[in-house]
Amino acid sequence: MGQPRIAGNPMAGVPEKIGKYVIINEVGQGSTGRVFLSHDPYYGRDVAIKLYNVETDPDDSRSRVTRKMFFNEAHMVGKLQHPNILPIYDAGEENGKYYIVTEHVHGARTLTAYCRPDNLLAVDDVVQIIFKCAKALHYAHHRGVIHRDIKPSNVMLTLDNDVRIIDFGIALVKDSDVSRIEGIAGSPSYMSPEQIQSDELTSRSDLYSLGAVMYELLTGYRPFRGSNLTKLLHQIVYASPPPIHRLRAEISEELEAVVMMALQKEPGKRYPDGAALAGALTRVYQQLRRQRDTLDRQEQFGLMRRLRFFHDFSHEEIWEILRASEWQTYADGDDIVREGEMDERFYIIISGRADVVVGGRRVGGLGSGDCFGETSYVRGAVRTATIRAATDVTLIRVSATLLEQASTACQLRFNKVFLRALIQRLQSDGKSST
Numbered sequence: 268m269g270q271p272r273i274a275g276n277p278m279a280g281v282p283e284k285i286g287k288y289v290i291i292n293e294v295g296q297g298s299t300g301r302v303f304l305s306h307d308p309y310y311g312r313d314v315a316i317k318l319y320n321v322e323t324d325p326d327d328s329r330s331r332v333t334r335k336m337f338f339n340e341a342h343m344v345g346k347l348q349h350p351n352i353l354p355i356y357d358a359g360e361e362n363g364k365y366y367i368v369t370e371h372v373h374g375a376r377t378l379t380a381y382c383r384p385d386n387l388l389a390v391d392d393v394v395q396i397i398f399k400c401a402k403a404l405h406y407a408h409h410r411g412v413i414h415r416d417i418k419p420s421n422v423m424l425t426l427d428n429d430v431r432i433i434d435f436g437i438a439l440v441k442d443s444d445v446s447r448i449e450g451i452a453g454s455p456s457y458m459s460p461e462q463i464q465s466d467e468l469t470s471r472s473d474l475y476s477l478g479a480v481m482y483e484l485l486t487g488y489r490p491f492r493g494s495n496l497t498k499l500l501h502q503i504v505y506a507s508p509p510p511i512h513r514l515r516a517e518i519s520e521e522l523e524a525v526v527m528m529a530l531q532k533e534p535g536k537r538y539p540d541g542a543a544l545a546g547a548l549t550r551v552y553q554q555l556r557r558q559r560d561t562l563d564r565q566e567q568f569g570l571m572r573r574l575r576f577f578h579d580f581s582h583e584e585i586w587e588i589l590r591a592s593e594w595q596t597y598a599d600g601d602d603i604v605r606e607g608e609m610d611e612r613f614y615i616i617i618s619g620r621a622d623v624v625v626g627g628r629r630v631g632g633l634g635s636g637d638c639f640g641e642t643s644y645v646r647g648a649v650r651t652a653t654i655r656a657a658t659d660v661t662l663i664r665v666s667a668t669l670l671e672q673a674s675t676a677c678q679l680r681f682n683k684v685f686l687r688a689l690i691q692r693l694q695s696d697g698k699s700s701t
Contacts, residue, residue: 281303282303285316285318286357286361286368288307291303299319299320299436300319300320301318301320303318304316304371307368314356314369316368317340317369318366337436339435339438340435340436341355341367343438346410347410347435349403351429352431353370354370355367372423372425374425375425375431376423377419377421377422378396378419378423379420382483382484383487384487387484387485387487390517391555393484396428397481397544398545401545401548402542402545403432404417404470404541408470408541412438412439412440413468413472414435416438417457417473417480419483419484456479456499457479457480459472460504461534471534474529474544475531475537481529487514488509491503491508519554525547525548528547570617571588571617576615576638577684580684584674584677584680584681588670588673591672592665592666594664595663597619597660597662598659599657600655602654607649613638613665613667614639614654614663615663616637617635618661619635619659620634620660621656623654632657
């Protein structure tokens with residue numbers, strides 16, 4: 268850190284310190300400044316230092332705006348403490364240099380990368396992201412803060428796909444004595460109609476902008492795309508965006524309705540607050556999960572239908588077994604059942620291979636379509652062998668208790684096929700029973 272900078276050095280132009288913070292390296296640049304990585308030894312955490320580009324000429328209009336943005340963000344120190352809002356820890360000015368200190372999120376990326384038709388996120392991932400943003404905005408709004416610049420580049424995703432809303436540089440803060448940035452401020456493609464027309468803004472303006480982000484994440488296109496700024500602003504105020512389902516057929520009517528309500532021209536026709544939008548997204552997400560579970564069940568039914576174990580079962584009987592069972596996967600080397608354990612479940616291998624181990628010695632093997640768990644027929648019996656995955660294994664575990672609730676025909680069919688398979692295995696290798 269104390270070595271002199273030399274030409275070609277990647278650390279060239281990077282300050283040694285900003286305020287009390289020793290700089291490690293530069294991690295990014297934006298229109299208003301540069302971002303550096305530092306470590307706060309007092310709290311034992313990495314932090315990001317945003318150094319504003321404030322020109323020396325105080326009369327320069329760009330300099331005045333940048334300075335106001337700094338004071339806006341500095342005003343947020345400790346004000347917004349929400350898991351989905353990037354926290355601002357500190358702010359300061361030193362020798363004419365203005366900086367703020369925030370959480371540093373390692374490996375974070377913004378939503379911008381997922382706004383292309385060839386790189387879209389899964390629909391349910393988008394719903395979860397916007398849900399978190401809506402909850403975070405609801406929190407901020409109730410504390411008198413309107414963000415005014417919600418856009419993909421101002422929403423970060425962490426490595427575990429959590430969300431952070433960033434950059435409150437042009438926010439409106441209720442009862443604040445900080446100078447406001449007046450006029451049209453923000454990113455035109457995501458501005459609400461009232462923001463473009465310089466009308467008084469409410470929290471519903473942010474919800475419009477969030478709706479525009481959701482539209483783009485779902486389709487890869489912005490809701491309005493004028494060939495120049497004048498046409499773009501005219502469309503936002505007067506035109507309707509192309510229907511989402513024409514751009515991405517898998518989008519449900521319910522989800523499209525949520526987006527379009529957020530994008531209503533009149534603020535009063537949008538969701539009243541972020542909590543209401545989050546609630547609507549919760550209902551959509553639950554519907555998506557139900558649809559996915561149904562699709563998963565159909566796929567599971569198809570796999571079971573192809574196994575020799577189920578060749579004699581009717582379609583309805585397979586569905587009864589499916590409802591009485593759960594699917595489980597095991598990695599190579601995992602114990603599926605252990606010698607000496609009690610267990611009331613039957614097992615049928617869907618894919619993969621498993622070893623039968625007695626006293627630490629392999630005595631047999633099982634594969635796709637094979638079954639085990641015959642001790643379930645004897646109450647209180649313990650397993651006489653360990654079944655260990657020899658490859659990655661997928662199987663179904665059929666609960667004996669739930670099986671008793673199936674139809675008599677299904678129970679008889681299951682017992683007949685299971686015992687027949689057991690007898691065949693005993694005949695081929697008497698040592699492999701469990």
